[in-house]
Amino acid sequence: MNRRRQKKLTRSLVAAATFDEGRRVERLLRAGADPAAADADGTTPLYAACVQGAVGIARRLLAAGAPPDAESAGPGADGTPLCAAACWGHTETVRALLAHGADPGLREDHGAGWTPLRWAEAGPHPQTVAVLRAAGAR
Template sequence: MDEEGPPGLLAAVREGDEDAVVRLLRAGASAETADEDGQTVLYLAAVADTPGIVRLLLAAGADPDRLSGGTDVPLCGAACGGHEQVVRALLAVGAAVDLEEEYGFRALTWAVRLGHAGVVVALLAAGADPDRPGPGGEPPLVAAARRGSPGCVRALLAAGAGAREEALAEARRWVAADVAAELRAGLEAAYGAGPGYRYRVRRFVAEKGAPTVEVTLARDGRVVAGDDRQLGHAAIVTELLGRARRNG
C-alpha cells in the first residue's frame, strides 16, 4: 500500500505512466512509497527501465540508496537489467556506487556478470572499485573474462583492474570450451533435469564482436531456467596478451 499521500502511485509506476506519476507527486504522493512487501516505487521503476519516472521520483525526494524490501538496491536492479539511462540517473544524484545488497552483490558485480558493458563504463567512471571481489571472492576482471564480454574487460583494464593473469587463464579455458554444452551441463546439475525436459539453444548479438549463446531448460512447454554467455573469449585473450606485451 502507499505509505502516504493519494493512492495510485504504485500502479502508475508499474504501468510506466509518467504523466500519472507527475500528477500524483504534485498531489502529495510520497516518492518513498512502497508496497506491502516493502518494494519501493524507485526500485520498481529502476528494474522496469523507466528513466523518466526514476528522475521524477528522485527529484521528488526518493532516496537512491534506500533498500527495497530490505534487501535490494535500486542501482543494482538497474545494473542487473543493463538499464544504462537509469544507472546514470541514479549516479547523477549521488547513489553510492559500491553499495552492497543482499549476499554482497553490488552494481558492478551484476553488470560484469551479465555483460552490460555500457553500465560497467558508467559505474567505473563514477568511482566503482574495479578490483573489489564479488560474493565468491572472484575479481571483476576474471568474471568479465568468464562472461566473454570484451567491452567489460576493456573498461576494467582502463580502470586499472588487476588479476590479469587469472583473467587470461579463464578466457583461454572458455576459448577451448563448447559453451552451449557447458551451459546445459550447468543447468542439469542445478535442476536435476531428466526425462521430460527439453533444451533450446539460441544465438543473438547484444555486443558487437561477442555474440551471445543462450540455453533454456523447459518442461511441459514452460521455461524452467536458463543461462547465457557471450563468445568474445578469443578477443579477450588477444586484448590481455596485447596489454601484457605493452606493459612488459
C-alpha cells in the same frame, strides 16, 4: 492525510512506476504520494522504475525526494535501485541514479549482497559496467 489514503497513494505510485506511466506518477505526486515510501510488500517506487529502465520516472521520483540508495524489500523486488538498473543494463537509469548521489559501491541486501558492478558484469552489460567504473565502482 490519513494513513489509508497514503497507503493507497503509495500502492498506486509503485504500480505507475512499474508500468512507466509518467502522467500518472506526476498526478500521484501532486496528490501527496510519498516518493520515498514503500508499498505494503516493501517495494519502493524508485526500485520499480529502475527495474523497468524508466529513466524519466526515476528522475522525477529522485527530484521529488526518493532516496537513491533506499533498498526495496518486496517479494521479487528486493535490492537497491542502482543494483536493479545495473542488473538489467539500463545505462541511462544508472547515470540518473549516480547523478543524484547513488553510491556505486553499495552492496544490496543491507551490505551482504552484490554490488551494482557485479550485477552489470553478470548481465553482461559492458556499457553499464563502464559507467559504473567511471563513477568509482570496484
